[in-house]
Amino acid sequence: QSVLTQPPSVSAAPGQKVNIPCSGSSSNIGNNYVSWYRQFPGTAPKLLIYDDKKRPSGIPDRFSGSKSGTSATLGITGLQAGDEADYHCGTWDSSLSIWVFGGGTKVTVL
Amino acid sequence: EVQLVQSGAEVKKPGESLKISCGASGYTFTTYWVAWVRQMPGKGLELMGLVNPDDSETRYSPSFQGQVTISAERSINTAYLQWGRLKASDTAIYFCARLRAVRSSFDLWGQGTLVTVAS
Numbered sequence: 001q002s003v004l005t006q007p008p009s010v011s012a013a014p015g016q017k018v019n020i021p022c023s024g025s026s027s028n029i030g031n032n033y034v035s036w037y038r039q040f041p042g043t044a045p046k047l048l049i050y051d052d053k054k055r056p057s058g059i060p061d062r063f064s065g066s067k068s069g070t071s072a073t074l075g076i077t078g079l080q081a082g083d084e085a086d087y088h089c090g091t092w093d094s095s096l097s098i099w100v101f102g103g104g105t106k107v108t109v110l
Numbered sequence: 111e112v113q114l115v116q117s118g119a120e121v122k123k124p125g126e127s128l129k130i131s132c133g134a135s136g137y138t139f140t141t142y143w144v145a146w147v148r149q150m151p152g153k154g155l156e157l158m159g160l161v162n163p164d165d166s167e168t169r170y171s172p173s174f175q176g177q178v179t180i181s182a183e184r185s186i187n188t189a190y191l192q193w194g195r196l197k198a199s200d201t202a203i204y205f206c207a208r209l210r211a212v213r214s215s216f217d218l219w220g221q222g223t224l225v226t227v228a229s
Contacts, residue, residue, distance in 0.1 A: 002154055032213050033213055033214055033215070035214070035215035035216070037155075037216070043221075043222075044205055044219040044220060044221055044222050045155065045205070045207075045216075045219055046219065047215055047216060047217050050210065050214055050215035050217070051214055051215070056217065088154060088155050090155070090215070090216070091213075092212070092213040096171075096172065097169070098157060098159075098160075098169065098170075098171045098172070099145070099157040099160075099171075100157070101154055101155040101156065101157065102154060103153070103154040104153075104154040104155070
Protein backbone atom coordinates (compact mmCIF):
# COMPACT_ATOMS: atom_id res chain seq x y z
CA GLN A 1 0.00 0.00 0.00
CA SER A 2 1.61 3.27 -1.16
CA VAL A 3 1.60 6.33 1.10
CA LEU A 4 0.43 8.49 -1.82
CA THR A 5 -2.73 7.48 -3.71
CA GLN A 6 -2.99 7.50 -7.50
CA PRO A 7 -5.65 5.91 -9.77
CA PRO A 8 -4.32 2.76 -11.47
CA SER A 9 -5.19 4.07 -14.93
CA VAL A 10 -6.57 7.00 -16.90
CA SER A 11 -7.32 7.29 -20.60
CA ALA A 12 -8.23 9.87 -23.20
CA ALA A 13 -8.30 10.31 -26.96
CA PRO A 14 -5.40 11.79 -28.94
CA GLY A 15 -5.29 15.57 -28.67
CA GLN A 16 -7.33 15.61 -25.45
CA LYS A 17 -6.20 16.49 -21.93
CA VAL A 18 -5.72 14.08 -19.06
CA ASN A 19 -5.29 14.85 -15.37
CA ILE A 20 -3.58 12.46 -12.99
CA PRO A 21 -4.33 13.05 -9.30
CA CYS A 22 -2.05 12.22 -6.39
CA SER A 23 -3.51 12.31 -2.89
CA GLY A 24 -1.57 12.47 0.35
CA SER A 25 -1.63 14.13 3.75
CA SER A 26 -0.32 17.13 5.64
CA SER A 27 2.90 15.28 6.50
CA ASN A 28 3.82 14.82 2.84
CA ILE A 29 2.08 16.67 -0.03
CA GLY A 30 0.56 19.27 2.27
CA ASN A 31 3.93 20.63 3.39
CA ASN A 32 6.53 19.45 0.88
CA TYR A 33 7.27 19.74 -2.83
CA VAL A 34 5.78 17.18 -5.22
CA SER A 35 7.59 15.73 -8.23
CA TRP A 36 6.34 13.63 -11.13
CA TYR A 37 8.09 10.92 -13.12
CA ARG A 38 7.31 9.20 -16.41
CA GLN A 39 8.31 5.59 -16.94
CA PHE A 40 8.06 3.69 -20.22
CA PRO A 41 7.91 -0.13 -19.96
CA GLY A 42 11.29 -1.65 -19.26
CA THR A 43 13.04 1.68 -18.72
CA ALA A 44 14.01 3.94 -15.83
CA PRO A 45 11.74 6.74 -14.55
CA LYS A 46 12.42 10.25 -15.84
CA LEU A 47 11.75 13.52 -14.02
CA LEU A 48 8.85 15.47 -15.58
CA ILE A 49 7.89 18.01 -12.90
CA TYR A 50 9.70 19.13 -9.76
CA ASP A 51 8.92 21.52 -6.91
CA ASP A 52 5.17 21.13 -7.60
CA LYS A 53 5.10 22.83 -11.02
CA LYS A 54 8.57 23.38 -12.50
CA ARG A 55 9.66 21.61 -15.68
CA PRO A 56 13.26 20.45 -16.23
CA SER A 57 14.96 21.57 -19.40
CA GLY A 58 13.64 19.66 -22.40
CA ILE A 59 10.23 18.82 -20.96
CA PRO A 60 7.50 20.36 -23.18
CA ASP A 61 4.91 22.70 -21.72
CA ARG A 62 2.20 20.12 -22.52
CA PHE A 63 3.11 18.77 -19.09
CA SER A 64 2.06 20.80 -16.05
CA GLY A 65 1.93 20.33 -12.30
CA SER A 66 -0.34 21.84 -9.68
CA LYS A 67 -1.08 21.36 -6.00
CA SER A 68 -3.89 22.24 -3.63
CA GLY A 69 -3.82 21.28 0.03
CA THR A 70 -2.90 17.61 0.32
CA SER A 71 -3.44 16.74 -3.36
CA ALA A 72 -1.36 17.27 -6.47
CA THR A 73 -2.19 16.89 -10.15
CA LEU A 74 -0.19 16.21 -13.29
CA GLY A 75 -1.81 17.54 -16.45
CA ILE A 76 -0.98 16.42 -19.96
CA THR A 77 -2.48 18.36 -22.87
CA GLY A 78 -2.44 17.49 -26.57
CA LEU A 79 -2.23 13.80 -25.71
CA GLN A 80 -0.08 11.76 -28.08
CA ALA A 81 0.43 8.03 -28.58
CA GLY A 82 3.96 8.51 -27.28
CA ASP A 83 2.57 9.64 -23.92
CA GLU A 84 1.44 6.11 -23.09
CA ALA A 85 3.46 5.28 -19.99
CA ASP A 86 3.28 4.97 -16.21
CA TYR A 87 3.36 8.21 -14.24
CA HIS A 88 4.47 8.35 -10.61
CA CYS A 89 4.19 11.12 -8.02
CA GLY A 90 6.65 11.49 -5.16
CA THR A 91 7.39 13.73 -2.20
CA TRP A 92 9.16 13.92 1.16
CA ASP A 93 7.21 12.73 4.18
CA SER A 94 8.10 14.78 7.25
CA SER A 95 6.64 12.25 9.72
CA LEU A 96 8.39 9.22 8.20
CA SER A 97 11.53 11.27 7.38
CA ILE A 98 11.87 9.57 4.00
CA TRP A 99 10.70 9.91 0.44
CA VAL A 100 7.36 8.34 -0.56
CA PHE A 101 5.79 7.58 -3.94
CA GLY A 102 2.34 6.88 -5.32
CA GLY A 103 1.49 3.51 -6.84
CA GLY A 104 1.73 4.88 -10.36
CA THR A 105 -0.91 5.62 -13.01
CA LYS A 106 -0.94 4.06 -16.46
CA VAL A 107 -1.97 6.50 -19.18
CA THR A 108 -3.67 4.98 -22.22
CA VAL A 109 -4.28 6.92 -25.42
CA LEU A 110 -7.51 5.63 -26.95
CA GLU B 111 27.78 13.17 -20.07
CA VAL B 112 25.99 13.28 -16.73
CA GLN B 113 24.85 9.75 -15.96
CA LEU B 114 24.44 6.93 -13.48
CA VAL B 115 25.42 3.50 -14.77
CA GLN B 116 24.38 0.44 -12.83
CA SER B 117 25.85 -3.05 -12.76
CA GLY B 118 24.24 -5.83 -14.75
CA ALA B 119 21.40 -8.23 -14.05
CA GLU B 120 21.90 -10.86 -11.36
CA VAL B 121 20.41 -14.31 -10.79
CA LYS B 122 20.88 -15.63 -7.26
CA LYS B 123 19.61 -18.35 -4.96
CA PRO B 124 17.82 -17.69 -1.67
CA GLY B 125 20.28 -17.18 1.15
CA GLU B 126 23.07 -15.87 -1.08
CA SER B 127 24.63 -12.43 -0.69
CA LEU B 128 24.75 -9.72 -3.34
CA LYS B 129 26.19 -6.25 -3.86
CA ILE B 130 25.13 -4.13 -6.84
CA SER B 131 26.66 -0.84 -7.89
CA CYS B 132 25.81 2.56 -9.33
CA GLY B 133 28.63 4.55 -10.95
CA ALA B 134 28.33 8.30 -11.35
CA SER B 135 29.99 10.42 -14.02
CA GLY B 136 29.77 13.93 -15.42
CA TYR B 137 29.13 15.69 -12.10
CA THR B 138 30.65 16.07 -8.63
CA PHE B 139 29.59 12.84 -6.93
CA THR B 140 29.87 14.23 -3.40
CA THR B 141 27.43 17.08 -4.03
CA TYR B 142 24.23 15.04 -4.23
CA TRP B 143 22.62 12.31 -2.16
CA VAL B 144 22.03 9.02 -4.00
CA ALA B 145 18.93 6.89 -3.47
CA TRP B 146 18.10 3.26 -4.12
CA VAL B 147 14.56 2.58 -5.32
CA ARG B 148 12.88 -0.82 -5.63
CA GLN B 149 10.26 -1.70 -8.22
CA MET B 150 8.71 -5.11 -7.82
CA PRO B 151 7.11 -6.72 -10.89
CA GLY B 152 4.08 -4.70 -11.98
CA LYS B 153 4.28 -2.40 -8.95
CA GLY B 154 5.16 1.20 -8.08
CA LEU B 155 8.36 2.77 -6.85
CA GLU B 156 9.57 2.27 -3.27
CA LEU B 157 12.43 4.27 -1.80
CA MET B 158 14.75 1.95 0.11
CA GLY B 159 17.23 4.47 1.42
CA LEU B 160 19.68 7.26 0.72
CA VAL B 161 23.40 7.80 1.04
CA ASN B 162 25.37 11.03 1.18
CA PRO B 163 28.56 10.27 -0.79
CA ASP B 164 30.38 13.12 0.94
CA ASP B 165 30.36 11.60 4.42
CA SER B 166 28.61 8.22 3.84
CA GLU B 167 25.65 9.19 6.04
CA THR B 168 22.74 6.88 5.29
CA ARG B 169 18.99 7.01 5.85
CA TYR B 170 16.73 4.00 5.42
CA SER B 171 13.00 3.67 4.89
CA PRO B 172 11.52 1.78 7.86
CA SER B 173 10.54 -1.17 5.64
CA PHE B 174 14.13 -1.69 4.52
CA GLN B 175 16.05 -0.89 7.73
CA GLY B 176 18.11 -3.93 8.66
CA GLN B 177 17.28 -5.71 5.39
CA VAL B 178 19.87 -4.05 3.15
CA THR B 179 23.03 -1.97 3.42
CA ILE B 180 23.60 1.16 1.37
CA SER B 181 27.06 2.64 1.02
CA ALA B 182 29.22 4.84 -1.19
CA GLU B 183 32.89 5.02 -2.16
CA ARG B 184 33.69 8.62 -3.07
CA SER B 185 37.13 7.79 -4.48
CA ILE B 186 35.53 5.88 -7.36
CA ASN B 187 32.23 7.77 -7.59
CA THR B 188 30.17 4.67 -6.84
CA ALA B 189 27.19 3.87 -4.62
CA TYR B 190 26.26 0.36 -3.53
CA LEU B 191 23.28 -1.68 -2.41
CA GLN B 192 23.90 -5.00 -0.72
CA TRP B 193 22.07 -7.91 0.82
CA GLY B 194 23.45 -10.39 3.29
CA ARG B 195 20.87 -13.13 2.68
CA LEU B 196 18.58 -12.81 -0.31
CA LYS B 197 14.96 -13.95 -0.32
CA ALA B 198 12.68 -14.78 -3.24
CA SER B 199 10.69 -11.65 -2.36
CA ASP B 200 13.78 -9.52 -3.19
CA THR B 201 13.16 -10.24 -6.88
CA ALA B 202 12.73 -6.79 -8.43
CA ILE B 203 14.33 -4.07 -10.48
CA TYR B 204 16.52 -1.74 -8.43
CA PHE B 205 17.22 1.81 -9.56
CA CYS B 206 19.70 4.30 -8.21
CA ALA B 207 18.77 7.96 -8.51
CA ARG B 208 20.37 11.32 -7.76
CA LEU B 209 18.52 13.55 -5.31
CA ARG B 210 18.44 17.09 -6.68
CA ALA B 211 17.86 18.49 -3.19
CA VAL B 212 16.65 16.71 -0.04
CA ARG B 213 13.01 17.73 -0.44
CA SER B 214 12.98 18.43 -4.20
CA SER B 215 13.18 15.55 -6.64
CA PHE B 216 15.23 12.78 -8.25
CA ASP B 217 16.65 14.34 -11.39
CA LEU B 218 18.94 11.59 -12.69
CA TRP B 219 18.28 7.84 -12.75
CA GLY B 220 20.36 4.76 -13.45
CA GLN B 221 19.11 2.27 -16.02
CA GLY B 222 18.09 -0.27 -13.38
CA THR B 223 19.43 -3.65 -12.24
CA LEU B 224 17.18 -6.70 -12.40
CA VAL B 225 17.73 -9.01 -9.46
CA THR B 226 16.13 -12.46 -9.68
CA VAL B 227 16.18 -14.71 -6.64
CA ALA B 228 15.04 -18.25 -7.29
CA SER B 229 15.98 -21.73 -6.22
